[in-house]
Amino acid sequence: MKDVAKKANVAKSTVSLVINNSGYVSEETRKKVEDAMRELNYIPNRLAKNFSSQRSHLVGVVVPDIMHPFFSNFVKHLEKSLYDKGYMTMVCSTLGREHVEQEYLNWLKQSTMDGIIMCSHNLSIQHYIDAQKPLVSLDRFLNDDIPVVSSDHYSAAKITVSKLRENGCHKVVQFIGSSNANIKADDYAKYCKELFNGPDEELIFHKMPINTFSLKDYFFTASQAFSQNERVDAFIGTDMVINQCLKISRQKNIQVPDQLKLIAYDGTQVTGMTYPEISAVVQPIEALAEESAKLIISVIEGKEVTGQFNKNQVFWRQGGTTF
Amino acid sequence: MKDVAKKANVAKSTVSLVINNSGYVSEETRKKVEDAMRELNYIPNRLAKNFSSQRSHLVGVVVPDIMHPFFSNFVKHLEKSLYDKGYMTMVCSTLGREHVEQEYLNWLKQSTMDGIIMCSHNLSIQHYIDAQKPLVSLDRFLNDDIPVVSSDHYSAAKITVSKLRENGCHKVVQFIGSSNANIKADDYAKYCKELFNGPDEELIFHKMPINTFSLKDYFFTASQAFSQNERVDAFIGTDMVINQCLKISRQKNIQVPDQLKLIAYDGTQVTGMTYPEISAVVQPIEALAEESAKLIISVIEGKEVTGQFNKNQVFWRQGGTTF
Numbered sequence A, B: 001m002k003d004v005a006k007k008a009n010v011a012k013s014t015v016s017l018v019i020n021n022s023g024y025v026s027e028e029t030r031k032k033v034e035d036a037m038r039e040l041n042y043i044p045n046r047l048a049k050n051f052s053s054q055r056s057h058l059v060g061v062v063v064p065d066i067m068h069p070f071f072s073n074f075v076k077h078l079e080k081s082l083y084d085k086g087y088m089t090m091v092c093s094t095l096g097r098e099h100v101e102q103e104y105l106n107w108l109k110q111s112t113m114d115g116i117i118m119c120s121h122n123l124s125i126q127h128y129i130d131a132q133k134p135l136v137s138l139d140r141f142l143n144d145d146i147p148v149v150s151s152d153h154y155s156a157a158k159i160t161v162s163k164l165r166e167n168g169c170h171k172v173v174q175f176i177g178s179s180n181a182n183i184k185a186d187d188y189a190k191y192c193k194e195l196f197n198g199p200d201e202e203l204i205f206h207k208m209p210i211n212t213f214s215l216k217d218y219f220f221t222a223s224q225a226f227s228q229n230e231r232v233d234a235f236i237g238t239d240m241v242i243n244q245c246l247k248i249s250r251q252k253n254i255q256v257p258d259q260l261k262l263i264a265y266d267g268t269q270v271t272g273m274t275y276p277e278i279s280a281v282v283q284p285i286e287a288l289a290e291e292s293a294k295l296i297i298s299v300i301e302g303k304e305v306t307g308q309f310n311k312n313q314v315f316w317r318q319g320g321t322t323f
Helices: A004-009 A011-020 A027-039 A046-053 A069-084 A096-111 A127-132 A153-166 A183-193 A215-228 A239-252 A285-300 B001-006 B012-020 B026-039 B046-053 B069-084 B098-109 B125-131 B155-166 B184-195 B214-230 B239-250 B287-302
Strands: A060-061 A087-093 A116-117 A136-139 A148-151 A171-176 A203-205 A234-238 A260-265 A278-282 A310-313 A316-319 B057-064 B088-093 B115-118 B136-137 B148-150 B173-176 B202-207 B234-238 B262-268 B277-282 B308-312 B316-319
Touching: A004 A116, A004 B001, A011 B287, A027 B088, A060 A069, A060 A096, A060 A285, A060 B012, A069 A087, A069 A136, A069 A239, A069 A285, A069 B069, A069 B088, A087 A096, A087 B069, A096 A127, A116 A285, A116 B214, A136 A285, A136 A316, A148 A183, A148 A285, A148 B234, A153 A183, A153 A234, A153 A260, A153 A278, A153 A316, A171 A215, A183 A203, A215 A239, A215 B148, A234 A239, A239 B115, B001 B012, B001 B026, B012 B026, B026 B234, B057 B069, B057 B287, B069 B088, B069 B098, B069 B239, B069 B287, B088 B098, B098 B125, B115 B287, B125 B136, B136 B287, B148 B155, B148 B184, B148 B287, B155 B184, B155 B234, B155 B277, B155 B316, B173 B184, B173 B214, B184 B202, B202 B214, B214 B239, B234 B239, B239 B262, B287 B308
Parallel strands: A060 A087, A060 A116, A116 A136, A136 A148, A148 A310, A171 A203, A171 A234, A234 A260, A260 A278, B057 B088, B057 B115, B115 B136, B136 B148, B148 B308, B173 B202, B173 B234, B234 B262, B262 B277
Antiparallel strands: A087 B088, A278 A316, B277 B316
16 A cells, blocks of 8 residues: 555555545546556455454345345345445345255354345244344344334235225135245235125135245146136235236136236236236335345444334235226 | 364364364264354354455346346346355346446455456446456456356347248337447347348337336337337337237237237246247346356356357247247
């Protein structure tokens, strides 16, 4: 660094400012310093810098499958939020592999990452608690010390049920997850069932396979639901499975929304890929990502943050699969 | 580490084996060591380890937008391949922001990452060459020293044109990118135009907007192409824009494939979300990801790797948007 300062004919502190991109340095001076660095082949070692500060400025995000539109959308906005705050994002799709989730936690314990945002839920809760490191959980309660970010699933259920009634639905099939992982989104189904409870109202749960997000599996699950249930007025569930329900309706020549209503919960771009577009209760994915980023950094910086942040407002987006 | 060894009643080398997860250690011994580590609150500092080895075992991947199905699919398989080889994946969506791409290159220069796989192309080529660090490029030639991974776009064009002819198409609109970034995928359009050159054959290029991957923009571009071109037999382009063409066809009550043919190039899951499914020339995304992972690690490990790896075989998947 001394050599760079000498060559560029500036103070050593100026070189430091340029390297750390902090404080005011004129364009001209910056260029002189950068030229000197290039000529001397001097590369400031960020690892060395991290080592001394004991912060890596890396945040990990663990998702079930980055290819799933909900998670690719979430990661997009998360990475942008973290970047704006000076952190980089590491991403991991567990694809149902428990050991990957475990190893990520190990990396966290070993300070490769400063914190993790967990959106995947294969391991038992104890593993996360044992980590004793900055964690934020998306949509799953772990313990009182780990903040949980989720949408307002109760409002989502209220909107869904009111739309079902407006559309005159009596018999409804709802696709639900099949894990027992204490996932908040499962509350959505529970609330729907509680609320859709009139004398003439029936809500039937149909389980989805665990840890698979392939189109083939969604198609299979949707086909099964069609064949196992007769005279259904509506299907409700996450975007991908409802997308496949629409596809099957067309194949079977069932008129949507005249003969069958479809409502998706998530409202990712998948609901805009068909004609008609799918009516959806929309999760505010960008807000969930921003809140997760804000929280993990607060925890990393040692601020006390606990509790459940589940008031992220959902909203209705009218498509052509309901009236 | 000595204290852990003492407490667990094993050799120090055994503790090291457990920490580094290398060599054979019985389950029982591993548990003893882990218990001792927990009791002593001993956490091996991976950053310190990285510092001494000068390797971070992090690979960055820079994509235009992780939400785009091609890239979320690519990153999924890339991360899995890298993980299996002992590397973690950092992800960055540039979202058209040049300074983000530049900063990522700076991080690379400063050894935060061991290497980068570039799938985004905002910056001029010189920036990448200046980095003088392990780089692999997806689908763009940078210079002779930086390996390029791409699909066999010439075969893709041959398949496309032969399908257009089988379907009796004469006037075809092809959606093309509008950057001048020397992207290999642009060769696909060039080849299609060269090959679709019979006396009765016309191929019209329709430009897509730069650096935007929102459904709204795809819809707008597709609508424009419909209104600007009359008596078109077929539209060809990437999955998302062709998806929106199918949507518009339904809106306008144009029968697909009777009155209009649609062929997508990429063949991501988007082509399976509609009825009919979209006929596609499929890029082998998993193979592209695996090859990219293999190459970047070879470069990181100092092996000499140069050249273009563009023989990744594409294939035809028949949907219902062509005969």
